[in-house]
Amino acid sequence: MKTLIINFKNYAAVQGEGSLKLARAAERVSKEVGARIIVAPPMPMLGLVASKVTIGVFAQSVSNRAGDKTTGAVLPEAVKAVGAAGTILNHSESRMQAQVMEELVPRMKKLGLKTCLCARNSGEVASLAALGTEYLAVEPPALIGSGVAVSKAKPGLVERSVRVAREAGYEGKILCGAGIVEGADVEKAVELGVDGVLVASSVVGARDWTAKIRELSLSLE
Numbered sequence: 001m002k003t004l005i006i007n008f009k010n011y012a013a014v015q016g017e018g019s020l021k022l023a024r025a026a027e028r029v030s031k032e033v034g035a036r037i038i039v040a041p042p043m044p045m046l047g048l049v050a051s052k053v054t055i056g057v058f059a060q061s062v063s064n065r066a067g068d069k070t071t072g073a074v075l076p077e078a079v080k081a082v083g084a085a086g087t088i089l090n091h092s093e094s095r096m097q098a099q100v101m102e103e104l105v106p107r108m109k110k111l112g113l114k115t116c117l118c119a120r121n122s123g124e125v126a127s128l129a130a131l132g133t134e135y136l137a138v139e140p141p142a143l144i145g146s147g148v149a150v151s152k153a154k155p156g157l158v159e160r161s162v163r164v165a166r167e168a169g170y171e172g173k174i175l176c177g178a179g180i181v182e183g184a185d186v187e188k189a190v191e192l193g194v195d196g197v198l199v200a201s202s203v204v205g206a207r208d209w210t211a212k213i214r215e216l217s218l219s220l221e
Helices: 017-033 043-052 076-081 098-110 122-131 155-167 183-191 209-218
Strands: 003-007 036-040 056-059 086-089 114-119 135-138 173-177 196-199
Touching (some): 003 135, 003 209, 017 036, 017 209, 036 086, 043 056, 056 114, 086 098, 098 114, 098 122, 122 155, 135 155, 155 173, 183 196
Parallel strands (some): 003 196, 036 056, 086 114, 135 173
16 A cells, blocks of 8 residues: 655644644544555644544654653653554655664654654665664755656656665665655656655645645545
8 A cells, every 4th residue: 555654744744733633634534545644743733633633643653762861752652652653764855874873763663653754865775774763754955845746857756766676675665755846756766766755845735735735645546
C-alpha cells in the first residue's frame, strides 16, 4: 500500500484545534479510500491528536538526549508515551548529524516506533539507506513549498534515489517530497518508482483539506 505523510509543520492553520481538524480529515479519507495516511502535527498537539485518531501520528522530530534533566527536548520515549507511532527525522528544516541519526534510529526501533528519514539528494539516500528505517524520503530543499513538484522538475533525482536505495539493500518505503501540490504530481512520482509522498503546504494551505487529501491519496493508486 502506498503512503501519504502530511507534515503539518507550524503553519498558523494547524495550531491548537486546527491540528485535530486536519488529522480527522485525513482519518476520514483514509477510511474512505483505504489509503495509508500518516500525520505529523506540531509538537504541542502530538498527544491530543494521537489520542483522537486511528491513523498513524508522527512527531516532526525527536532528540537523541536521554534522561530526566533534558528540559525542552522531545524524547522518543515521550513520543511513545503519548501514543504516537513514530517520527520524521532529518527534514531539511531540522537537519541532524549522521551520528545523531545513528543513535536515534535503533532507539526508535527498540521502542517499537517508526521513522521517516529525510535526505536532500540521492547521495544522502544511499548513505542513509543502511539505517533501515521504515520510510526514506528524498526532498530537494530548493523545491520545498515552491509549488514545483520534484516528480516533474527532477524526475532523474527521484528515479536515481529509488535505484540507489534498493542497490544499498533498503527494504522500506521510499518516498519523495517537495513542491507536490496536485494529483498529477503524485501520479508522476509513483511512475518514477516511489512508494508514497511526503507533503505539507499543499494540504495545510488547501481551502478544502478533505478534498485535497482525497485527491492526493487517490493518485497514489
